[in-house]
Amino acid sequence: MAGASELGTGPGAAGGDGDDSLYPIAVLIDELRNEDVQLRLNSIKKLSTIALALGVERTRSELLPFLTDTIYDEDEVLLALAEQLGNFTGLVGGPDFAHCLLPPLENLATVEETVVRDKAVESLRQISQEHTPVALEAYFVPLVKRLASGDWFTSRTSACGLFSVCYPRASNAVKAEIRQQFRSLCSDDTPMVRRAAASKLGEFAKVLELDSVKSEIVPLFTSLASDEQELVSDTNQHVKSALASVIMGLSTILGKENTIEHLLPLFLAQLKDECPDVRLNIISNLDCVNEVIGIRQLSQSLLPAIVELAEDAKWRVRLAIIEYMPLLAGQLGVEFFDEKLNSLCMAWLVDHVYAIREAATNNLMKLVQKFGTEWAQNTIVPKVLVMANDPNYLHRMTTLFCINALSEACGQEITTKQMLPIVLKMAGDQVANVRFNVAKSLQKIGPILDTNALQGEVKPVLQKLGQDEDMDVKYFAQEAISVLALA
Template sequence: MAGADGDDSLYPIAVLIDELRNEDVQLRLNSIKKLSTIALALGVERTRTELLPFLTDTIYDEDEVLLALAEQLGNFTMLVGGPEYVHCLLPPLESLATVEETVVRDKAVESLRKISQEHSPVDLEVHFEPLTLVMPTLRQAAEDKSWRVRYMVADKFSELQKAVGPEITKNDLVPAFQNLLKDCEAEVRSAAAKKVKEFCENLPEDSRETIIMTHILSCVKELVSDTSQHVKSALASVIMGLSTILGKDNTVEHLLPLFLAQLKDECPEVRLNIISNLDCVNEVIGIRQLSQSLLPAIVELAEDAKWRVRLAIIEYMPLLAGQLGVEFFDEKLNTLCMAWLIDHVYAIREAATCNLMKLVEKFGAEWAQNTIVPKVLGMANDPNYLHRMTTLFCINSLSEACGQDITTKHMLPVVLKMSNDQVANVRFNVAKSLQKIGPVLDSSALQTEVKPVLEKLATDTDMDVKYFAQEAIRGKYSTLSIFYEVSS
């Protein structure tokens, strides 16, 4: 076939133009997918001088077609004459890397990365690197009228920082980051605040401290008292990490006042985020310097009207206990932990029980015997049957951590006594507890103390009590069932 002017050499371009102008998207897509065949027919010189300029000048189409084009061009190195001419592929790929659709841009960038490896060092410097000259665009985006654009810049700031390197970071990104931290929109400030630690970590080591102290810290101080609780919460989730970057002296002088202010913040999420990251500052200055402000913050969170806030502080209690030490815990926090056991929300009581187990694992069985166990067992006489059941739940959790001696001498007698409780729910939980603590007990206690009580409960008038007692006796994996099989 020949082109319109009868010249066979024009055929591939003429056909491609016609097909790319066709209304049928599938036809246009098929044309793009056979670009390599067209390029072979044209030869390397005409591919460089005709095909690529045509593609560069006419990049407008459905996303599916553009995606296929971006992928095809990544495999065009030999079709344009090899590594010596691979830079000819940069203009169309650069255009594709700026289209609106994300998947097209990603594919174009992927192809750019692929062909970058085929550039000589000289060509990389001359042809490819001018594409990393993104600062004018980045500056414009960081100051864009749309807050969503500025938000995306803040959200991706760490990646940008790594991409442009230390010099551009010092000269251009530091001022841009300052502006984002001071942005008029709370969403932008929040996104930037989350990046504070990561941004500071990635600063050039030789100038990191100077940049933080001179340019970043003043912005951080403003965010501590921001009008938006989301901004304050975002900052609180990362600010403690600055301790390890700035060291002890700077932390004590400059960061500690900020931590103390956030521990007193009216927003529970701010206080929780500070408390959850205490390990960072503990590594640098120890936690004692925070203790005077830490305690009121913990107490307020522990008594917060929202049960999810109370739940969150319970989950951090083992971490706090380990950092504050056993003496501080016993003096200041023990009462709180016991109060949670009688909270009106079941999830809080359950978490408090689990918390006690973790504390025993941290402080040891002897501490538990002297500090926790007596208070837990004292709840067995509480008028509220829910509190009496909490005693059983605690015993279930603590028995293994406390060991055989404490369980047998102190916990077991209380469980056995509760088998006579007037509330059926308590009695069937006694059966479940005996099955739970059975593996911790010795055979003598199982035979002389546990067996008679379970046999009595197995004949209880309440069907649930009878069922769980029989389950404890016959339980497939229970130590009790093994004992009964041997004794029978």
């Protein structure tokens, strides 16, 4: 490990004439070896200052080897170092010397901590663009090969993120080697490596020639999608979930005919996967495949997967599919939606989990914005209003929440004629929670109503609620009267 004096930055090191102008740099470099983590972290953040003082030649010959040798440190320090080095090209002499930054970053790309490796890969990707094609093959590609064949899985996972940036400018012979190494990682013995390769499959496919995508990437996808590794469910799910998130991106590369022939069977198989995350990742990226082959070809296979996700025992899975429902609705069209999915959206309104009921309410608002007020008046609003008579007071409150969300999207006429009478009727509910939510709803929809409705219908009801025996009801009623200026 090089010390400060070895870097030639101690007193008198500038030329032997007693000039100690570089002495502060020596102090900073000593700090890099200090036991105080915060002090080392602060020093790492001053690396550009050190490099500027040393000059490009000594930065290359002295500072970078020093940093490469002192790579073992706290994760926080290593993370800062990985980030700094990504912006160091100008400090080592420009693109012609960018390869000098590779050794410390290569070491950082092999450490145990994931965030450090990811930042090192990010910096390497950035620096790769600085290399000329010749330098890329001379320095960067060998680095990728070393990482890809490393003994530790950490280096092999890092390699997965570097193939796509070096492939486009490589020669044909080197391209073949790169593809071979990527294939090897897709069948790696370690599940984490296969998962990393799967997550970069779409990104790598985008820079490949079409023939290579069809002959190599699609078979790789098929193999990974049927991964039956025995560390059991968790590993499998991660691999297949990562694959599901990239398969849709391949469709835009392959085009309609190839997508239908090669990807559609895999796509449909993953829609039936037992892992909810796999099905969800497919559904959430439907817009990509819709652009290529159209949603109608998928609808019959899509529906069962949506229904299963909508009724999944894990409420977070149900929540996720609700959030994608407006996207699906726009792709499937109003007729298909009304026939197959409308009932699901209404069922979510009475889910036993509040977060689901809340999301379902917001979903209805987005659907009205997509399909229009006439659709809402004929299809959604009547079903929502029927819930006002539900024996369960939570469902009655959901009616109010829906009215709050729908009123702005539906406009004054529907709100006044269809929704307001129900809200006013619910002011007499026996449950105080419902009554004070009536007051809150009237405050919410009040600005949408005309003056006659406010003065003639809303004001008397709020005044009555303002005298309610329940303190919460009284409070929210008086607040609504104040906000709506009805006093």
